[in-house]
Amino acid sequence: MSEIDLVLVNETDNCTIYTLQFEGKSETEFESFFNKFRDDAVYNPDLMRIVAFINKIAENGAFERLFRPEGKMSDSIVALPVISSKLRLYCLRLSDKILILGNGGVKNSRTYNEDDNLRGYVITLQNFEKLLKEGQKKGFVTITEKTIEIKDEDSNASDKESKSSNNKEQ
Secondary structure, three states: OOOEEEEEEEEOOOOEEEEEEEOOOOOOHHHHHHHHHOOOOOOHHHHHHHHHHHHHHHHHOOOHHHOEEOOOOOOOEEEEOOOOOOEEEEEEEEEOOEEEEEEEEEOOOOOHHHOHHHHHHHHHHHHHHHHHHHHHHHOOEEEOOOOEEEOOHHHHHHHHHHHHHHHHHO
């Protein structure tokens, strides 16, 4: 996962919120979303509602009812807000206590699939979720009740090598 980092946004007793940052980019995905609309007179009110939603999620938890289901049945992609709005922020909801904020934009089409930008944001989160699942299987990603811990793949391989060589010596 060296091309993409998981960045902590907020951690409370009830929810840990992360976002993604691509190598070589100065902004995280959520910062990019926020900065697109913060000075936009038309969409700023919707942006502020989304920020307020995120703050409530941090306080209370990432409960399923707070999100609009998106993506496929096999993934954890959701969108904010559930109220009427032209803005969509795509997220990866892993549990009531873990949320990963992605990017988003103005939804002018019936579905995100009809808009290249929105589809790209969803695909990014879908691919990241696949990487997380693969990392869990390989042992370098650990998802606890409210945290995601990622070890460097190379250090994990050397940890396994030293454990197996220690076992051989005994």
